[in-house]
Amino acid sequence: MTPHDYCQQKAAASGSSFYYSFLFLPPERKQAIMALYAFCREVDDVVDECQDPTIAANKLDWWRAEIGRVAADEATHPVGHALIDVRKRFNLAPEQLLEIIDGMQMDLTQTRYLDFKGLRLYCYRVASVVGLLAAEIFGYEDRQTLKYAHDLGLAFQLTNIIRDVGEDARRGRIYLPVEDLQRFNVPAKDILDAKHSDAFVSLMRFQYERAVGFYESAMAQLPAQDRKAQRPGLIMAAIYRTLLEEIAQDNFLVLDRRTSLTPVRKLWIATRTWFKG
Structure with a gap:
């Protein structure tokens, strides 16, 4: 399974309304928005599914480090690999991805x-x-x-x-x-x-x-x-x-x-x- 396949499955499995807005996009843009959406789902799931706030905070810290690795072209997660690909093509700022994580952090505190x-x-x-x-x-x-x-x-x-x-x-x-x-x-x-x-x-x-x-x-x-x-x-x-x-x-x-x-x-x-x- 490629990183983009992973993101596609993550988006489809969510059942979110957002998925329907992606269906008509050309392949390159569709791949990019799927990667962004999959990232949002990953960090949101940390907060919603992890019962221990300390563990959840540690997982969000891991994702912060992963965004640093994305910026350095050294990602380890499938979503991170997908983001490396689309970040350069569509001017996705790592600082803004980190700000999304900051928002998820607010739910822990x-x-x-x-x-x-x-x-x-x-x-x-x-x-x-x-x-x-x-x-x-x-x-x-x-x-x-x-x-x-x-x-x-x-x-x-x-x-x-x-x-x-x-x-x-x-x-x-x-x-x-x-x-x-x-x-x-x-x-x-x-x-x-x-x-x-x-x-x-x-x-x-x-x-x-x-x-x-x-x-x-x-x-x-x-x-x-x-x-x-x-x-x-x-x-x-x-x-x-x-x-x-x-x-x-x-x-x-x-x-x-x-x-x-x-x-x-x-x-x-x-x-x-x-x-x-």
């Missing part, structure tokens, strides 16, 4: 965020940086596209947070800022106990509107000449916006269930968005 400023830093590291790297792979002419990629990454991560409130709570994490919980009079205990209430719906409506604001900001900043190249991001936006709207229509029933779209529906949205351009 922080389970609450006092305000949106703190949460925004987390979202930037784990999502906006990924968006910026993906924009390099997809290609652009106008650097304004990077602002689009930055805000789209924030929108995606905020959507994830809304979708996963209950799942995260069962892991002892609440990403919704404390200042927002206090504003809408929703005690953290209500979220940990999966207590759905009118106050919780108001809180989530506020989170929904914040996410929509970043989607709209991103789309407003995408230059027309880069729209075709950035179609994979537009596919993700279409899938994630559909998911977000379904959650809202279901009155934010996210504490004891996880809303998702079927693979067929994701494929339909991806195909429609790609050919729409």
Whole structure:
């Protein structure tokens, strides 16, 4: 199995919506985005699957060292080997890959965020940086596209947070800022106990509107000449916006269930968005 085959299998096995946005890319760019996505999955799995925070921190340190080896063309992991190949072709900065790891590290040391400023830093590291790297792979002419990629990454991560409130709570994490919980009079205990209430719906409506604001900001900043190249991001936006709207229509029933779209529906949205351009 080649390093790129490994990355392909890692991406396909995840069942993520991101996989559907890669399907229509030409082979070289598809290989590159698969390598980036596989790297993100590897470091995210460290945090989600490792029960001992010390062991997880050591594994993230190993990945930091591996990125150093990628920069020196001496990688040891299949994903590292794939990244050596694509880093040079698509200007992927090792510093940005390290910043993604820094975001994962935050999950080992922080389970609450006092305000949106703190949460925004987390979202930037784990999502906006990924968006910026993906924009390099997809290609652009106008650097304004990077602002689009930055805000789209924030929108995606905020959507994830809304979708996963209950799942995260069962892991002892609440990403919704404390200042927002206090504003809408929703005690953290209500979220940990999966207590759905009118106050919780108001809180989530506020989170929904914040996410929509970043989607709209991103789309407003995408230059027309880069729209075709950035179609994979537009596919993700279409899938994630559909998911977000379904959650809202279901009155934010996210504490004891996880809303998702079927693979067929994701494929339909991806195909429609790609050919729409």
